Amino acid sequence: MSSPRLTPNKSDRTWDDADLVVRLCRALDTAKKAVEFFAVDGYTDGEAPENSFRPEKPVAETAMLLYAASAASSYPEVARRSEEIARLLIAHARSQRLLLNIALHPSLTIDFAVPHVLLTRLGYAAPEVDEFLSFCLGCQAAGGHERPPFAAVEQRWIESLWASADAPRSWRRDLLQSVEHKAGDLLGGLRQDAYAFTHLMMYCSNFGFGPPRFSRPLSAILAEAQSLLARCLDEEDYDLAAEALLTWPLTGAAWSASAAFGFRVLARVEDEVGLLPGGTTRASRVQQLQGRERTEYALGTAYHTVLVMGLLCAASLRPGRAPSVDLAGPEVDRSFVEGVLRAIDPHQGHWQLEASALSESGQSAIAPLLLDIAISQKRRKHDYAGMGELLRSASEHGMAASPMCSQAAELLQRLALCAKAQGAAASASRE
Numbered sequence: 001m002s003s004p005r006l007t008p009n010k011s012d013r014t015w016d017d018a019d020l021v022v023r024l025c026r027a028l029d030t031a032k033k034a035v036e037f038f039a040v041d042g043y044t045d046g047e048a049p050e051n052s053f054r055p056e057k058p059v060a061e062t063a064m065l066l067y068a069a070s071a072a073s074s075y076p077e078v079a080r081r082s083e084e085i086a087r088l089l090i091a092h093a094r095s096q097r098l099l100l101n102i103a104l105h106p107s108l109t110i111d112f113a114v115p116h117v118l119l120t121r122l123g124y125a126a127p128e129v130d131e132f133l134s135f136c137l138g139c140q141a142a143g144g145h146e147r148p149p150f151a152a153v154e155q156r157w158i159e160s161l162w163a164s165a166d167a168p169r170s171w172r173r174d175l176l177q178s179v180e181h182k183a184g185d186l187l188g189g190l191r192q193d194a195y196a197f198t199h200l201m202m203y204c205s206n207f208g209f210g211p212p213r214f215s216r217p218l219s220a221i222l223a224e225a226q227s228l229l230a231r232c233l234d235e236e237d238y239d240l241a242a243e244a245l246l247t248w249p250l251t252g253a254a255w256s257a258s259a260a261f262g263f264r265v266l267a268r269v270e271d272e273v274g275l276l277p278g279g280t281t282r283a284s285r286v287q288q289l290q291g292r293e294r295t296e297y298a299l300g301t302a303y304h305t306v307l308v309m310g311l312l313c314a315a316s317l318r319p320g321r322a323p324s325v326d327l328a329g330p331e332v333d334r335s336f337v338e339g340v341l342r343a344i345d346p347h348q349g350h351w352q353l354e355a356s357a358l359s360e361s362g363q364s365a366i367a368p369l370l371l372d373i374a375i376s377q378k379r380r381k382h383d384y385a386g387m388g389e390l391l392r393s394a395s396e397h398g399m400a401a402s403p404m405c406s407q408a409a410e411l412l413q414r415l416a417l418c419a420k421a422q423g424a425a426a427s428a429s430r431e
Helices: 017-038 056-072 076-093 096-104 106-121 127-137 149-163 168-176 191-204 218-235 238-245 247-251 257-273 283-288 291-316 334-343 351-356 360-365 367-380 384-396 403-430
Strands: none
Touching: 017 056, 017 076, 017 257, 017 291, 056 076, 056 106, 056 291, 076 106, 096 106, 096 127, 106 127, 106 149, 149 168, 149 191, 168 191, 191 218, 191 238, 191 247, 218 238, 218 247, 218 257, 218 367, 218 403, 238 247, 238 257, 238 291, 247 291, 257 291, 257 351, 257 360, 257 367, 283 291, 334 360, 334 367, 334 384, 360 367, 367 384, 367 403, 384 403
16 A cells, blocks of 8 residues: 655645644554553663663653644644543653652752643643642752753753743853754764754754744754754664754754655655654564563653654644655756765665655755765764765765764864874884
């Protein structure tokens, strides 16, 4: 059966709203299961402890999905599911254990209160809980927890929703210290740094409900998100890829051809697997497990990525924010595109199935993304000579403008200086 995922709206050639709704509903259904399974005890993975999480995680993430999905509440199937999940979530968002944790740890008040605040914004108020939270925030120890800048911005976001007020100066102070203000390390950075960047996009835009507040020009933010997308597609990291793609609908920016292509890839993978897979789920282990243990493992390792795809679809259902169907961009010399494609490992990345089906003009439109993918692969394989060749060709064709390209050029310079320093140190040690 053919998929409806590329059925455009006749008027503007954007992604079909009905298909986005189906994908959002799939995420809502998965979120409901995650709450039912993990909202009391969380998830413990004895074989891979890094997969384990506390019960607060799926509760807070489900509340965020409900908040984002409220933008699509005009669709009856979305509204019905959201209502059911919200009713289920209330008991966990205001449980005795959670409130006791806040009483014992007032410096974590806002951290624990995220689902309560979001449910309140959605119309499920609890004034007595608000009174309790206000008192906790007024205690001496309320400011006693040190947070990285992106987590501090999350606090500002939740506080602004709860108090229906704003403190622009505090937002800016934290943003200036975060990876939103400073270029991320696209070639050698930690995954947690990329997550900080993508999460800041959500907080700074209030999940698309307000104008984004950034300390850098939006063009710089979009360029970095596109280079990050290239790295994620190459590594088949669909969780982070979906978060990077959120940058376009959350900010209301026009989808670039590369970003629209990235959405196509995620949709294709979701259609083929049945859900957007998480990078930590191991098929061999799923086959070994049985019954509830099997379900818990599959759900515990995959639900987050499914929810992120739901966030992406919810944001894309806002008027004028759906991905483009047509991939249009400046014409690029065909010899350059072919050279980049030859430099790419033909067996790495599900994205290649989608790219191979494109016309020459379509491949030309996503040439910047293809170049970034090729550079990412060269970095992973430590093929710095190949990276240099790509950069030289890109420069000759006026295609070396991405953050990935500039950081790759700096990497080659660092390696050259490193070799020079090593040589000098070795000579000195022999004297």
